[in-house]
């Protein structure tokens with residue numbers, strides 16, 4: 557049995573980790589970490605866990621936790637994991653960080669986009685970017701996983717095969733993405749109040765969103781050249797889900813079938829990536845509650861552009877599900893263990 561601790565178990569991403577790991581046959585959650593609910597029963601924080609989780613919340617003490625578990629998930633605000641981790645801890649446990657602390661290889665880029673000083677730059681190089689479909693082999697041997705962001709997981713996987721094969725002109729790539737409100741976390745914030753979000757849609761972080769350099773870096777590795785994109789996120793009135801719509805010029809004349817063959821080259825054997833049939837476009841409802849990424853695309857001959865669309869559940873493939881997929885790879889378990897989550901509909 558793998559013993560797991562979750563720092564930030566009372567947030568939305570942490571809560572989703574609890575839900576998924578509770579159903580994982582090889583994992584026992586030993587530590588339900590919290591800052592605000594110490595000594596309170598976890599099921600009193602999330603009453604959906606009544607008679608399922610009996611534990612109480614514990615202090616977020618990474619040093620103490622490292623002696624008691626095999627893997628620590630940090631589902632905490634930006635900067636916290638980097639401020640806690642040290643060599644002794646990493647010599648004892650695997651760390652899967654759901655925040656952005658170790659996602660970006662250039663520390664100056666991280667500090668510029670996040671507006672905080674990085675407290676452990678010495679671990680950035682060894683951290684593995686935990687996008688399982690792309691970095692599977694490196695993940696298996698990692699001590700520290702930088703679990704990808706939600707918008708980024710969706711945006712990168714949707715464009716990755718075409719970027720890798722040089723089928724799209726990366727200078728023309730524009731990503732327009734929408735997210736449900738759980739993406740903003742459980743903490744109270746005025747822009748996320750019911751009256752502000754319900755019956756409303758808004759762009760935010762225009763030309764400044766912190767996921768931009770993460771997408772650029774990863775698609776840069778894929779295409780082999782520097783990538784600079786427009787990325788515009790929107791908040792939409794739903795709980796979960798991300799839909800990314802991506803536009804780019806094609807570099808040559810291709811048919812739908814030829815593009816599909818490129819996607820199949822990379823994803824035909826990927827359980828969690830579903831490339832949809834011709835003229836079928838992803839919907840967030842089709843992936844809700846699951847670890848799937850659904851991808852569809854259309855070639856527009858009038859503009860010589862391809863329009864690629866991807867959908868994920870931000871809390872599952874965009875956070876906790878991908879984190880568990882990473883854990884399975886690290887511990888040599890079947891990659892989909894605990895993740896056979898059938899999408900819920902409606």
Ligand SMILES: NC(=O)C1=CN([C@@H]2O[C@H](COP(=O)(O)OP(=O)(O)OC[C@H]3O[C@@H](n4cnc5c(N)ncnc54)[C@H](OP(=O)(O)O)[C@@H]3O)[C@@H](O)[C@H]2O)C=CC1
Pocket residue numbers: 563564565566567568569570589590591592593616630631632633634636654655656704705706738739740741742743870871874875
């Ligand atoms: N929500 C999403 O869709 C996604 C989130 N993520 C990432 O996961 C992380 C958590 O996000 P999310 O769950 O949305 O956020 P929430 O605000 O819902 O949860 C934050 C969690 O961190 C804990 N926490 C906050 N401050 C501290 C602190 N100073 N010390 C210790 N613990 C602290 C909170 O504890 P308490 O409640 O007990 O105060 C809570 O458990 C973030 O890095 C986010 O970027 C990644 C992908 C998607």
Ligand SMILES: CC(=O)N[C@@H](CCC(=O)OP(=O)(O)O)C(=O)O
Pocket residue numbers: 654655656704705706707735736737738739740741761767789791874
């Ligand atoms: C709707 C919303 O606010 N979404 C968050 C992104 C989700 C998240 O928590 O970011 P990571 O995936 O990088 O961890 C945001 O825009 O900052």
